[in-house]
Amino acid sequence: MKHTLGELAALLQGELKGPPDLVIEGIAPIDQATPREITFIAQKRYARRAGASLAGAFIVAPDLADLDRPLIIVAHPYLAYARVAATFAPPLKRWPGISNQACLGRELKLGRDVSIAPLVFIGERVRLGDGVTIMPGCFLGDEVQVGAGTLLYPNVTVLERCIVGERCTIHSGTVIGADGFGFVPTPAGNEKIPQLGTVVIADEVEIGANCTIDRGALGETHIGRGVKMDNLVHLAHNVTVGEHSMLVAQVGVSGSTKIGQRVILAGQVGLTGHLELGDGVQVGAQSGVTRSVPAGQDVSGSPAFPHKEWLRSMATLPKLPELHQRLKRLEKQLAELAAKLDKEPET
Helix, strand or coil, rough: EEEEEEHHHHCCCCCECCCCCCCEEEECCCEEEEEEEECCCCCHHHHHHHHHCCCCCCEHHHHHHCCCEEECCCCCCCCHHHHHHHHHCCCCCCCCEECCCCCEEEEECCCCCCCCCCCCEEEECEEECCEEECCCCEECCCCCCCCCCEEEECCCCCCCCEECCCEEEECCCCCCCCCCCCCEEECEEECCCCCCEEEEECCCCECCCCCCCEEECCEEEECCCCEEEECCEEEECEEECCCCCCCCCCCECCCCCCEECCCCCCCEECCCCCCCEEECEEEEECEECCCCCCCCCCCCCCEEEEEHHHHHHHHHHHHHHHHHHHHHHHHHHHHHHHHHHHHHCCC
16 A cells, blocks of 8 residues: 555644655665655654664654654644554454354344354344444344444454444453343352343444443443553442543453543552542553542542542652661650760759
């Protein structure tokens, strides 16, 4: 696939500085790009690498417009990079139509241009929208609904009555709609609570590989529009995730917790149950959140507390051995002073 520099500038609605007919055949990192490829500089400190780069052209911000190289100047180079990368991405390979090696249940309703690969199992009364792609090894339980343009990579499991919205992407190994972890301790053991709810995933959600999203005990586990989840994320029963939130790898969210819109949970964050995180909350990596967090607050640590306070605490941590020794010396001096005062005669 090839594009001219002028075509790419028009795509990005950027300012072109260079030959519009320069042919670009791909995009690559600044230190690996060839004269037939374009690269990008997202941060000014990387501009020094431009001189040694063989790239045919650069995507840059306005503050680098004086670089003596063919340029596309945009306000947000990283976003522009994502859009150019999408134009050079190879097209998805889809199975043409419905494989005769797929197992299809009764009363299946299909939209136009649906792709169902071999070794797919689809239960009864399932509905698939236009352009849905189901790759090999997927399982869709009874009464599942999948919206138009959604892609299920190999070995995705969507259990009965769960709903997946339009233009979603779900990567391999993910399980949607497994039972929530609900048990009642009794003298005879732990008695299971039936998990009667479902999972509802809104439009334009992307879920990474090997994630698990449990169905509600009653009601639904709900994933809002535009949410992005990394690999190995677990959401327990009746969790709600607000629109356009991002959950990074190995996040675990306990039952009935409500996450607001545009929340960011960094890697290995853990949330206890029945919490509320307000809109725009950011939680630092490996934090343990045990209390609700108001909107707009950044927290870190375990247990989590305001991020700036956590930074001050972490700055003090390496000094603790020295402070401990100083405290011991002061205690010794104080004890010696007290003993000396006890021995002095009263005046």
